[in-house]
Amino acid sequence: MSLIESTQRYFHAHVRARIAVLLSAPVAWLGVLYIGSLAALFITSIWKIDTFTSKVVREFTLSNFIDVLTDKAYFNVTVRTVGVAIAVTIICAIIAIPMAFFIARVAKPQSRPVLIALVITPLWASYLVKIYAWRTMMAPDSGFLNWLISPLGLSSPGFGMVAVIIGLSYLWLPYMVLPIYAGMEKLPDSIIDASADLGAKPGRTFLKVILPLTWPAIIAGSLFTFSLSLGDYITVQILGGTFQMLGNVVYQNFALNLPFAAAVALIPVIVMIIYLASVRKTGALDNL
Amino acid sequence: MNLSRTAKVVLWGFMGFGLSFIYVPLMLVVINSFNKNKSFNWPPTGFTTMWWSKAASNPGVKDAIILSVLTATLATIIALILGSLAAAAIARYNFFGRDVISLMFVLPIALPGIVTGIALNNVFTNFFGGLTFFTIIIGHATFCVVVVFNNVAARYRRMGSSFEEASMDLGADRFTTFRLVTFPMIRNALVAGALLSFGLSFDEIIVTTFTAGAGQTTLPIWIFQNLFRPNQAPIVNVVAAALIMVSIVPIYLSQRLTQERK
Numbered sequence: 346m347s348l349i350e351s352t353q354r355y356f357h358a359h360v361r362a363r364i365a366v367l368l369s370a371p372v373a374w375l376g377v378l379y380i381g382s383l384a385a386l387f388i389t390s391i392w393k394i395d396t397f398t399s400k401v402v403r404e405f406t407l408s409n410f411i412d413v414l415t416d417k418a419y420f421n422v423t424v425r426t427v428g429v430a431i432a433v434t435i436i437c438a439i440i441a442i443p444m445a446f447f448i449a450r451v452a453k454p455q456s457r458p459v460l461i462a463l464v465i466t467p468l469w470a471s472y473l474v475k476i477y478a479w480r481t482m483m484a485p486d487s488g489f490l491n492w493l494i495s496p497l498g499l500s501s502p503g504f505g506m507v508a509v510i511i512g513l514s515y516l517w518l519p520y521m522v523l524p525i526y527a528g529m530e531k532l533p534d535s536i537i538d539a540s541a542d543l544g545a546k547p548g549r550t551f552l553k554v555i556l557p558l559t560w561p562a563i564i565a566g567s568l569f570t571f572s573l574s575l576g577d578y579i580t581v582q583i584l585g586g587t588f589q590m591l592g593n594v595v596y597q598n599f600a601l602n603l604p605f606a607a608a609v610a611l612i613p614v615i616v617m618i619i620y621l622a623s624v625r626k627t628g629a630l631d632n633l
Numbered sequence: 634m635n636l637s638r639t640a641k642v643v644l645w646g647f648m649g650f651g652l653s654f655i656y657v658p659l660m661l662v663v664i665n666s667f668n669k670n671k672s673f674n675w676p677p678t679g680f681t682t683m684w685w686s687k688a689a690s691n692p693g694v695k696d697a698i699i700l701s702v703l704t705a706t707l708a709t710i711i712a713l714i715l716g717s718l719a720a721a722a723i724a725r726y727n728f729f730g731r732d733v734i735s736l737m738f739v740l741p742i743a744l745p746g747i748v749t750g751i752a753l754n755n756v757f758t759n760f761f762g763g764l765t766f767f768t769i770i771i772g773h774a775t776f777c778v779v780v781v782f783n784n785v786a787a788r789y790r791r792m793g794s795s796f797e798e799a800s801m802d803l804g805a806d807r808f809t810t811f812r813l814v815t816f817p818m819i820r821n822a823l824v825a826g827a828l829l830s831f832g833l834s835f836d837e838i839i840v841t842t843f844t845a846g847a848g849q850t851t852l853p854i855w856i857f858q859n860l861f862r863p864n865q866a867p868i869v870n871v872v873a874a875a876l877i878m879v880s881i882v883p884i885y886l887s888q889r890l891t892q893e894r895k
Contacts, residue, residue, distance in 0.1 A: 353806050360726065367722035368734070371715040371778065375737050378756075379749075379775050383740075386752040440654065443647035451636065451644055460648075462884060467655050469880035471836045473856045474873040478658035480860075481665060481870075487674040489661050518655065547636050568743075576745015579838055583860065592747050599751050599843075610748045617743065 390607035399601050409608035419594065423612055426590040429510055430574035434521075436514040437570045438563060441521035446555070448522075449529035450537075461526065468519045476583050479512045480504075483584065504586035512584045513574045520569035528562025529555065561627045571620060575613040659877050666874035671867055688871035697855035704766075704851060705834035708773035712830045713823060715774070716781025723782075724789030738783075741776040749775065750843030757844060764846035772844035773834040780833060781826035788822035821890050828883050852876075 356363050390409050393402040413419050448460045467475065482490045485503040494500070502508060532555065540550040578592025585593075591613055598606035636644070669679035688694055722728075723735055741749055753775070757768045796818070800810040838853040845854065856872060859865040 353808065357807060361728075364722055364726050364728055367718045367726075371719035371722075371782075372734065372737075374715055375741070375775070375778065376734075378771070379741060379753075380737065382752040382756040383744075383748070386748070386755055389755065440647075440651050443644055444651040447644045447648045451641065462888065463652060464655070466880065466884050467659065469832055469883050470659060471853065471856075471873070471876045471880070473836075473838060473853050473860075474662065474876050475658070477856070477860060477869070477873050478662045481661060481673055482658050484673070487672065489657075489675045492675045515654070515658070518651075522651075547640055572743060572745065576747050578747060579857070592745065595747050595751065599754075603751070603755065606751060610745075610751060613745050614748060617745075621743075 386607050387611060389604050390611060392604045394602050394604050401603055406604075409605045412605065413608050413612070419609070422589060422591055422594055425506075426575060426592075426613070427616060429506065429513070429590060430571045432510050433513045433517065433574045434567045434570045436510065437518050437521040438567065440514075440518060441525055441566065442556075442563070445522050445525035445529055446551070449526050450555075457530075461523075464519055464522050464526075472516065473579070475516055476512050476580050479508070479515060480583055483508050483511070504584055504588075506585070506588045508584040508586075509581050509588060509590075512580050513577060514570075516580065517570040517573050520573070521563075521566035524562045524565040525559060528559040528565075532558055564624045564627050568621070568624070572613075572617050575616060662870060663874045663877060666867075666871045668867075668870075672863070673866070673870070684867040684871045688868045688875075691868055693850070693855060693859075694852075694868070694872055697850050697852040700766075700849065701835050701852040704769050704773060705831045707770045708777050708834045709827050709830045711770070711774040712777035712781045713827055716778045716826060716830075717785045717819070717823060719778070720782050720785035720789055724786050725794065738779055742779045746776075746837075746839030747843075750840045753840070754843040764844060764849075766846060766849055768844045768846060769841055769849060769851070772840045773837060776837075776840065777830035777834055780829040781823070784822045784826035784829070785819055788819050792818050825887060825890060828887060832883055 356366070389401060391405055391407065393404045393406045393408075394400070395402050444464070448457055448464075452460055482488055483501050483504065485491065485501055488501050491501040536554060536558070537550060540554045541547075545553065576592050578590060578596050581588060581590045581593055591609060595606045595610045598609065664677070665673045666684055667680045667682065668677040669681045670677060719734070719738060723731060723738075750772070753768070753772050754764070757764055757771075761768065796814050797810055800814045801807070805813065836853060837851075838857060841851055841854060845851065850858070852872070856869055859869050
C-alpha cells in the first residue's frame with residue numbers, strides 16, 4: 346500500500362483528523378493571532394501608563410475606565426457617535442427601502458440586474474475616493490453643492506457633523522439596499538396578491554405586509570450602516586472639520602496612551618454587542 | 634403589484650434621486666480631473682488634460698500602486714487558502730465549537746477597523762519586532778479571509794453534499810472527488826471571493842495605517858497623505874478619477890461570472 350493510499354485511508358476513517366487538517370491553519374490565524382491580539386489589547390486597558398515615556402506599565406488599574414465613564418467630554422463624544430450612527434442608519438433606510446422596493450417589485454424583471462448593478466457599482470469604488478468626492482461636493486463657497494442649491498437660497502453646510510452624516514450615508518447606502526432588495530425579492534407574489542384580493546390598497550399592503558416581512562432584512566442592512574459608522578474616523582477627519590467621533594479619540598490617544606485608547610475602543614465594541622444581542626431575535630443575522 | 638400612477642411616479646422619483654445621489658459625486662470627480670482650475674471652483678472655467686499626464690509621471694503614485702497590487706495579491710492568496718479550508722470544515726462537519734468558529738469568521742468585519750488596527754499594531758510592535766511590509770499583508774489577510782469564507786461557505790451550503798456522496802459511492806476517493814466534483818462547483822465562489830478580497834485589500838486604509846512599516850505607502854495611504862495638500866489636489870483628483878473608472882472592471886468580471894452560472 347503506497348503512502349498516499351494509506352493517508353487516504355486514515356483520513357477516510359478518522360473524521361476528527363479531517364476536521365483538524367481543515368481547521369488548524371484558519372483557527373491558528375483568526376483564533377490565536379487575531380483573537381489573541383484583541384485580548385491583548387483589552388488587557389492593556391486595565392494597565393497603567395508611564396506619563397513621561399508613554400510606555401505601558403503592567404500594573405492593574407481601573408483609572409482608564411473611570412476616566413472614560415466620568416469625563417463629560419468622552420460621554421458627549423459617545424453620545425454624538427451613536428447619534429451619528431443612528432442618523433446614518435435612518436437616512437440609508439429612507440433612501441434604500443423605496444429603491445429596493447422599486448427594483449424588486451415594480452421594475453420589469455429583465456431590468457432588475459441592471460438596476461442592482463447600478464447600485465452595487467460604487468461599492469467597488471474606493472472608500473477614500475468617495476469621501477474625497479464629497480469633500481469637493483461640499484466645499485464651502487465654491488463647491489458643486491453650493492452652486493446647485495444656492496438658487497434655492499440655501500448654502501452648503503460646509504465641513505462638520507452634517508457633512509459627516511451625509512458622507513457616511515453615501516458610503517454605506519449599498520449595504521442597506523442589497524439585503525432589503527434580497528428580502529423583498531424573496532416574498533412570494535401570492536402573499537401580496539392575497540392582500541390585494543382582501544381589499545388592501547397598495548399603500549396598506551406595503552405597510553402591513555411587505556414592510557413587516559422584510560423587517561429582518563432591514564435590520565440586517567442596519568447592522569452594516571450602524572457598525573461601520575460607529576468606528577469610522579477617516580471620514581470624520583476629511584469631512585468633519587473640528588467635529589470628532591470615538592474613532593478619532595482612539596486614534597489620537599493610540600500613540601501616547603495605549604491603555605486609554607484601548608478603553609475607548611471598547612465602547613463601540615460594547616455598543617455593537619448590545620445592538621447584535623437586541624436584534625438577534627428578529628432573525629436579521631440569517632439575512633446577512 | 635398594481636400601483637396607481639402617482640405611486641409609480643413617486644417611486645421613480647426615489648429611484649432617480651437615489652441613483653443621482655450615488656453617481657453625481659463620482660461624476661464630479663471625473664469631470665474635475667479635467668478642470669483647469671487648481672482649486673476646482675464650480676462651474677469649471679476651462680478644461681485640460683495636463684493633470685492626467687502629470688499624474689502618470691508621478692513616481693509616488695506609481696510606487697503606491699505597485700505596493701497596493703502586491704499587498705492585495707498576497708493577502709488574497711492567504712485568504713483563499715484559509716477561507717476555503719475553514720468553509721469546508723464549517724459547512725461539511727458538525728463538531729464542538731462550530732458556532733464559536735463561525736462567529737470568529739465574522740468578527741474582523743463586524744468590529745470597527747480601528748479596533749482591529751490597534752490590536753494588531755500592539756502585537757506586531759511588541760512581539761513581532763515591529764512593522765514591515767509583511768505586517769500589512771497579515772493585517773489585510775485577517776479581514777480578507779472573512780469574505781472568501783462567506784462566499785465559499787454559502788456555496789457549500791447551497792450545493793448540498795449529495796454530489797460528493799454520489800461520487801464516493803461510485804468509488805472515487807476523497808481527493809478525486811474534490812478535484813472532479815467539489816472544486817468545479819465552488820470555483821465561481823472562489824473567484825468571486827478572491828475579487829472581493831482583492832478589492833477590499835486594495836482599498837483598505839484604517840488597518841493599513843496601523844500595520845504598515847515606515848515608508849510602506851499603499852495607494853490609499855498616499856491619497857490620504859496628499860489629500861490636504863493644495864498643491865497635490867489635481868493629482869489626487871486624477872488618481873481618484875482613474876480609480877472610479879478602474880472599479881468598473883470587477884463589476885464586469887462578476888457580471889460575467891453570474892452569466893456563466895446561468
